[in-house]
Amino acid sequence: MGEHHKRKYIQNLAPLIEKIWKEEEEKERAFSREHIEGIVRKVLDDAKGDQAELLIHGGESALTRFANNIIHQNVSDRGLAISVRVDVGKRQGRFSTNILTEEGLRFALDKAYELAKSSPENPDWLPVLQPQEYRELNNFFQKTADLSPEERAEIVKRHIERCKEKELSSAGILSNDENIIAVANTSGLFAYHRGTQAKFSATTSNGNTSGWAEDVSPDVEKLNFDEVSARSIEKAILNQKPREINAGEYTVILEHSAVPEIFIYMAWMAFGARAVIEGTSFLRDKVGKKVFDERITITDDVYHPLSLGVPFDYEGHPTAKANLIENGVVKGFVHDRLTAKEFGTESTGHALPQPNPYGPIPRNLVISAGDSTLDEMIKTTERGILVTHFHYTNIIDPMRMIVTGMTRDGTFLVEDGKIAYPVKNLRFTQSMIDALNNVVSISRDQKTVSAFFGGSMVVPAMKINNFRFTSTTDF
Amino acid sequence: MKQFLELALDTAKHEGATYADIRIIDDKSEDIAVKNGKIGRINCSNSLGFGVRVIKDGAWGFASSSTLTKEEIQRVATLAARIAKASATLSKKPVELVPEPAHTDKWTSNYIIDPFTVPLEEKLDLLFKIDSILRKDKKIVVAEGHMSFWREHQFFASTDGSVIEQTILRSGAGYQAQARDGSELQTRSYPMMGGQYMQLGYELIPALRLLENAERVREEAIALLTAPQCPEGKLDLILEGSQLALQIHESLGHPSELDRVLGMEANYAGTSFLTTEKLGKFKYGSDIVNIVADGTVPNGLATVGYDDDGVRAQRWFLVKDGIFSGYLTNRELAGTIGEERSRGANRADGYSSLPMIRMTNISLLPGNVPYDDIIADTEDGIVMATTKSWSIDQRRLNFQFGCEIGYLVKHGKITGIVKNPTYQGITPEFWNSCDAIADEKSWVLWGVPNCGKGQPGQRAEMSHGASAARFRKVTVGVAR
Ligand SMILES: [Zn+2]
Numbered sequence: 001m002g003e004h005h006k007r008k009y010i011q012n013l014a015p016l017i018e019k020i021w022k023e024e025e026e027k028e029r030a031f032s033r034e035h036i037e038g039i040v041r042k043v044l045d046d047a048k049g050d051q052a053e054l055l056i057h058g059g060e061s062a063l064t065r066f067a068n069n070i071i072h073q074n075v076s077d078r079g080l081a082i083s084v085r086v087d088v089g090k091r092q093g094r095f096s097t098n099i100l101t102e103e104g105l106r107f108a109l110d111k112a113y114e115l116a117k118s119s120p121e122n123p124d125w126l127p128v129l130q131p132q133e134y135r136e137l138n139n140f141f142q143k144t145a146d147l148s149p150e151e152r153a154e155i156v157k158r159h160i161e162r163c164k165e166k167e168l169s170s171a172g173i174l175s176n177d178e179n180i181i182a183v184a185n186t187s188g189l190f191a192y193h194r195g196t197q198a199k200f201s202a203t204t205s206n207g208n209t210s211g212w213a214e215d216v217s218p219d220v221e222k223l224n225f226d227e228v229s230a231r232s233i234e235k236a237i238l239n240q241k242p243r244e245i246n247a248g249e250y251t252v253i254l255e256h257s258a259v260p261e262i263f264i265y266m267a268w269m270a271f272g273a274r275a276v277i278e279g280t281s282f283l284r285d286k287v288g289k290k291v292f293d294e295r296i297t298i299t300d301d302v303y304h305p306l307s308l309g310v311p312f313d314y315e316g317h318p319t320a321k322a323n324l325i326e327n328g329v330v331k332g333f334v335h336d337r338l339t340a341k342e343f344g345t346e347s348t349g350h351a352l353p354q355p356n357p358y359g360p361i362p363r364n365l366v367i368s369a370g371d372s373t374l375d376e377m378i379k380t381t382e383r384g385i386l387v388t389h390f391h392y393t394n395i396i397d398p399m400r401m402i403v404t405g406m407t408r409d410g411t412f413l414v415e416d417g418k419i420a421y422p423v424k425n426l427r428f429t430q431s432m433i434d435a436l437n438n439v440v441s442i443s444r445d446q447k448t449v450s451a452f453f454g455g456s457m458v459v460p461a462m463k464i465n466n467f468r469f470t471s472t473t474d475f
Numbered sequence: 476m477k478q479f480l481e482l483a484l485d486t487a488k489h490e491g492a493t494y495a496d497i498r499i500i501d502d503k504s505e506d507i508a509v510k511n512g513k514i515g516r517i518n519c520s521n522s523l524g525f526g527v528r529v530i531k532d533g534a535w536g537f538a539s540s541s542t543l544t545k546e547e548i549q550r551v552a553t554l555a556a557r558i559a560k561a562s563a564t565l566s567k568k569p570v571e572l573v574p575e576p577a578h579t580d581k582w583t584s585n586y587i588i589d590p591f592t593v594p595l596e597e598k599l600d601l602l603f604k605i606d607s608i609l610r611k612d613k614k615i616v617v618a619e620g621h622m623s624f625w626r627e628h629q630f631f632a633s634t635d636g637s638v639i640e641q642t643i644l645r646s647g648a649g650y651q652a653q654a655r656d657g658s659e660l661q662t663r664s665y666p667m668m669g670g671q672y673m674q675l676g677y678e679l680i681p682a683l684r685l686l687e688n689a690e691r692v693r694e695e696a697i698a699l700l701t702a703p704q705c706p707e708g709k710l711d712l713i714l715e716g717s718q719l720a721l722q723i724h725e726s727l728g729h730p731s732e733l734d735r736v737l738g739m740e741a742n743y744a745g746t747s748f749l750t751t752e753k754l755g756k757f758k759y760g761s762d763i764v765n766i767v768a769d770g771t772v773p774n775g776l777a778t779v780g781y782d783d784d785g786v787r788a789q790r791w792f793l794v795k796d797g798i799f800s801g802y803l804t805n806r807e808l809a810g811t812i813g814e815e816r817s818r819g820a821n822r823a824d825g826y827s828s829l830p831m832i833r834m835t836n837i838s839l840l841p842g843n844v845p846y847d848d849i850i851a852d853t854e855d856g857i858v859m860a861t862t863k864s865w866s867i868d869q870r871r872l873n874f875q876f877g878c879e880i881g882y883l884v885k886h887g888k889i890t891g892i893v894k895n896p897t898y899q900g901i902t903p904e905f906w907n908s909c910d911a912i913a914d915e916k917s918w919v920l921w922g923v924p925n926c927g928k929g930q931p932g933q934r935a936e937m938s939h940g941a942s943a944a945r946f947r948k949v950t951v952g953v954a955r
Contacts, residue, residue, distance in 0.1 A: 171741035357515030473873035
């Protein structure tokens, strides 16, 4: 770049800086229902073929990452992508793109049409859904969407100052996301949702072992930064010089953040109607039968005040509250339109983009509360293990729901109603069907927490007998 | 393209960046699946976008966008600088990159047949044929086959003077059969769990001999329904290549990522037992264990000309004669262990992700014993094949794996199959018990297309070369 160009370039910078101040306004426009509906209408009007279905998703996500008491990564991404399915008779083709120019959209439409023409007929083909009414679900908070890198740095700094005071070192994230999702089709259906999510997570280390805490909420003002900070610090201090204990069966007290690992593999492999039809769900022949302790009630409920989610699915079908397990008895499964047809029932609005090999899955599990508290669970335990959360769980046997994984960031031996001392981490290998028949107590309070490999749910804390730990590790 | 690259770097410099780079990436992919005689999915996609990374006031900032215009490049580069400034309010030591020569180059991966020119009908025809073989027996309740192809085309430019254009083409395919009888459910996959992926074109597909193996896969899945349970106890364990590939990935690949070692992944993926004082000293495995990291191996999923720091791909030992000998590094962290040059292991998941240390291809060098001789030499053992489940603690010590099938070995002969085989161990004890590695005849470069790391989560792909190997007295049969 020559000197002349450089001067010209610098002159051009003044409007650019102004533009950054205006950027929130622009984003507002780009993500608005009107703008999205505009794109949708344009694409669907231009679609060849007999019918078409369109998904738009994207938004803006920003994340500040810290480790060793410094911010080491700080990122921001904004964008929208579309996925369009064009049907020619019963032949279907899908093309996805993030190039939303006129040219880019036309290319996507042409490609989807071409793919449809070279596909065989889909015997499961369904006409696209007619326009629907959706229940209001407000999980958009402007403050969450607007949280700036400077504000994120301020909050992280506050936490790190506290860690430094106690001579601890912390790693974690503070993120704020704004998510846009829209589904539309050539029958005139248009579904749009805009939501936000903020998350603060901290692993605080005393040099050898660590403590962890996390909170997630659509509303950044409800995110309890100080509590997460305090809890991760308190656990780091408690978890000094853990002692080794033998593997074996123990009573476990699972804090809220450890509970999702009990349910997440059921969500993916057992509660969806496709797995029931194929016979790979352990619940396939158990409707009306009692499979768990009678205090276990499981629903999929995006309208629960603590759920994070969207009130419709990828077919544009309204998402209903689904009763999966009631007082230990199998009540039903989640459906998309296709499995509902095969079952002779209604879709519950849990479809993935069609066609897909997976079938419907629950996305917002809610595990019902009980009548205990974490403190009571500890007080009433003669000998047991308190688990903060689990690491790297995986399913070994889907029919018996045998799951394995490690404890992490604060595992404690409870003796005579008190936390006695921290213990080195343990590996469990446990049938979750058995675990849910060995429930001792369930907490009154519920929290929104995420599972190790993704997905969030609303869960209480739980105390379970005869939980099987199978090996130990060195820390 | 050049003007976009320059504009980003100039904007960043004007905003006070002491270093900046930009990656502009266009991607193209095709993903098809057939399940139980029906189309599972036909999804093609393309994407375009760019990410700008800057160092300002000694700290990193990164921003990205999918709108490739001059105005947007200026906005994003300025935002990246603003984010760096915010990061700098909480940093200890300014980020310093180890030097790398400026490269101006164009690099393309090897392939013969462009998969995007092969008609969809031909691909579907093969998948439907496999499907009908797998479902010939009613006991098979789920048959699923898939193919995917993706091409990444990337421009990289940095204020250090590098301008690099790279094109990478990757292909993969595979299938799975699930057999059920009552509440017994068993799975067999081919060529490995989730399919085999390589940096190749459509020529990979016939080379995988998918159709030729379908009948065997179906019969093995059915045979597992009535097979005895894997015994519990300590047995000599022989891992076939694709399972050994994942063992290398989890128990050496991840713990030798220097950012994990230094605590940067502590909040999610975890840290590492391979702490820096162990470099060059620690007895990771037995003397016959030699493991290389190799960004240059032909057809490896992680093979590149240059990484996303603009560092030329390299090959080096992670474990040499059993001793832990090297880390995976990038330009930011290589200096912290006194190395003068990065190993070139910094990669990002697309334009919208910040590059971080990722495994390149990591392979166990073949030994000198024919596979059959290892079996013949085993008194009381078990062969385990094809990954089914995997789990490892956050320092990568306690691992537990499940495989699809086990073959019992008695007095040098395979005597029968067992279901639900699992094994568990502690990483260094396990690798130090390795006493035989099969020769190059059974050595295959196995692909892992979906390794997750980071917050926000990023996906990366890499390959692990392995033949079979034997480990003495391993705990097996944990999941009863
Ligand atoms: Zn991985």
